[in-house]
Amino acid sequence: METNRTLGRSGIEVSPLGFGCWAIGGEWSDLGGQPLGWGKVDDDESVRAIRRALDLGVTFFDTADVYGTGHSERILGRALGKRRADVVVATKWGNLFDEDTRILNGQDTSSDHARKALTASLTRLGTDYVDLYQLHLSDAHPDQGARLRDLCEEFVREGLIRAYAWSTDDPARAAVFAEGEHCAAVQHALNVMQDAPEMLALCEELGLASINRSPLAMGLLAGKRQGPQDAGDIRSKPPAWLPGFGDGSEADPQWLARIDALKDILTSDGRTLAQGALAWIWARSPRTIPIPGFRSLAQAEQNAGAMEKGSLTAVQLTEINQILER
């Protein structure tokens, strides 16, 4: 059984696994028509999945204002209802979007926008505070990051948020945010195919939680073998930052071969492949909190079930490194 985690230096306790709410936002795109969602979703199924996760002990949910241009926050708020106080809600800001056309149309690092975005997120989520507020612009200039970090301290003093984090894969940017007293975490990519040793070392050094996006390699580590058929799914037309899906019609054969080579270890002790991928993350560092995405009740049950099976062993971790030659 994997034990609960503390969100960095904040003292906020969360389940060892969070639920990532990007996919449940439904379809949206950028101004050029690039799909940014995961295709069509069934909102009632999303609500059922979240409530089942709550029943199974999941107490941490990650979303963003821009996911489905506001729709993900609304669905999460609806699903949590009166149970909102029992959970820890993380959301993000920094992108500009049109809720009616469902189009992402820019970015804004201004303090004014941050305050407006926070107010709008609170309304959509149906709450009067956000537990963890995250800067979504992974490559924003560190000076802008420093100013927004100080603004987040103001939000904490005003009782609008409890803690904050930068969603970035750059340890230097994470360190800028970490200078703030109430910075609790960094959100970054981590899965068995994409290790992040420098970021994990930084989390250890500065006492931050490591919140792990794409823990299932956007489905490949859950057994997906080919690209999606749905043209509204980002994986059908993968941008440069999304590895593993080849040209979108077929998954990258090299990724599939490496995942096949790890299958016996990941599925040890009765784990499904997805549960094994989460178990690798927990074994990697006690600071990790993977946030797998989901689109169905069945996926929610399986992913929450990973908590009961716990992490892989140190020996298995070494075997995996040998297989992947790293």
Ligand SMILES: NC(=O)c1ccc[n+]([C@@H]2O[C@H](COP(=O)([O-])OP(=O)(O)OC[C@H]3O[C@@H](n4cnc5c(N)ncnc54)[C@H](OP(=O)(O)O)[C@@H]3O)[C@@H](O)[C@H]2O)c1
């Ligand atoms: N900060 C950022 O910039 C950023 C970027 C990416 C993600 N994130 C966060 O991280 C979360 C997760 O990362 P991710 O969205 O990249 O994807 P992920 O967690 O690596 O993969 C999620 C996908 O895997 C499939 N899946 C999940 N559980 C499964 C199961 N048990 N069996 C079979 N398939 C399963 C589903 O795909 P199907 O839809 O095909 O069923 C699901 O949508 C997001 O929801 C979001 O909260 C943040």
